[in-house]
Amino acid sequence: MDIAQLLGGEADYLLRHESKAFPAEGLIRPGPDFVGSVFRDTDRPPTVLRNLSTLYRHGRLGGTGYLSILPVDQGIEHSAAASFAKNPAYFDPANLCELALEGDCSAIATTLGTLGAVSRRFVHRIPFIMKFNHNDFLHYPNTYDEVLFASVRQAADLGAVGVGATIYFGSPESDRQLHEVSQAFAQAHQLGLFTVLWCYLRNPAFKKDGVDYEVSADLTGQANHLGVTIEADIIKQKQPTTNGGYNAIGFGRTDPLVYEQLTTDHPIDLTRWQVVNCYAGRIGLINSGGESKGDNDLAQAVRTAVINKRAGGQGLIVGRKSFQRPLREGVDLIHAVQDVFLDGDITIA
Numbered sequence: 001m002d003i004a005q006l007l008g009g010e011a012d013y014l015l016r017h018e019s020k021a022f023p024a025e026g027l028i029r030p031g032p033d034f035v036g037s038v039f040r041d042t043d044r045p046p047t048v049l050r051n052l053s054t055l056y057r058h059g060r061l062g063g064t065g066y067l068s069i070l071p072v073d074q075g076i077e078h079s080a081a082a083s084f085a086k087n088p089a090y091f092d093p094a095n096l097c098e099l100a101l102e103g104d105c106s107a108i109a110t111t112l113g114t115l116g117a118v119s120r121r122f123v124h125r126i127p128f129i130m131k132f133n134h135n136d137f138l139h140y141p142n143t144y145d146e147v148l149f150a151s152v153r154q155a156a157d158l159g160a161v162g163v164g165a166t167i168y169f170g171s172p173e174s175d176r177q178l179h180e181v182s183q184a185f186a187q188a189h190q191l192g193l194f195t196v197l198w199c200y201l202r203n204p205a206f207k208k209d210g211v212d213y214e215v216s217a218d219l220t221g222q223a224n225h226l227g228v229t230i231e232a233d234i235i236k237q238k239q240p241t242t243n244g245g246y247n248a249i250g251f252g253r254t255d256p257l258v259y260e261q262l263t264t265d266h267p268i269d270l271t272r273w274q275v276v277n278c279y280a281g282r283i284g285l286i287n288s289g290g291e292s293k294g295d296n297d298l299a300q301a302v303r304t305a306v307i308n309k310r311a312g313g314q315g316l317i318v319g320r321k322s323f324q325r326p327l328r329e330g331v332d333l334i335h336a337v338q339d340v341f342l343d344g345d346i347t348i349a
Helices: 003-015 034-041 046-056 074-084 093-102 112-122 152-158 174-190 217-229 245-249 256-262 267-276 297-311 327-342
Strands: 067-072 107-110 128-131 133-135 146-148 162-169 194-201 234-237 284-288 315-317
Touching: 003 297, 003 327, 034 046, 046 162, 046 194, 067 074, 067 093, 067 284, 067 327, 074 133, 093 107, 093 112, 093 327, 107 112, 112 128, 112 152, 128 152, 133 162, 133 174, 146 162, 146 174, 152 162, 152 174, 162 174, 162 217, 174 194, 194 217, 217 234, 217 245, 217 267, 256 267, 267 284, 267 297, 284 297, 297 315, 297 327
Parallel strands: 067 107, 067 315, 107 128, 128 162, 162 194, 194 234, 234 284, 284 315
Antiparallel strands: 133 146
């Protein structure tokens, strides 16, 4: 795969950028012994460290410090029809697990029902991350509220090594979600499971003058910081496309230095601010691959991976771009993303 060719006119812009606003020397960087060198200093129980090691050592990126996860909670978040109609074979949970295996993924992150339906067939072959809360789109009009669909105990019983959850920071229900997820994460650690938090922003007021500040570096960075505060072991976040959400909307607290010195408008520097807010990389940041938009998916996924890696992140979680296409094409796309993290010439900026 020619990564520069896929990046097109942005190749030099992304591959040669040097981050000076927040230099890489200030980060805890991904590496082969990330669990042993970083998590050994934490309060996580030994069984959590063992399960984190299982994750970081599995699949094609095993032993690199980077992660490639297949997420499939879209059957609830976007409806099963919207998610699987393009490739109806994936209505069958076994085929989703086969995609994760064929793609040499670090883990599959999905619902209780999906994992429970095929647990004994796949639990010893690929790490399970059970997502225990979801936003159900079977309301009219649509509502945006993450509610509990399952328990941490159920995740442990089916053999998962970790649990995942989403908090819609900025939403009217975020305080309740924060309380529920914090309690669930504490129980997960007691049971030996690591924790992954989808730190998403949801509020119509965050979209102003045609700009979507739900993906601004300053607001998503603070969401990440709240996520690591409740002891998420991995943060999942959308890659930022803008900055200045606090100032544009006129709420909360920030500092002019964030915009004058610590960030620039370069996508690597914007994503670096997300990493910085994950305790300077002490907790790994994985970015989402985003929705499938057709023929440009491969180039877009590779671009996202390059930005994440050069910013100091720990990988990608790619779902719809892979499972909304034939198996072989989906596997090839996942491997292309992994190639970015295996490429020794692509280094932290």
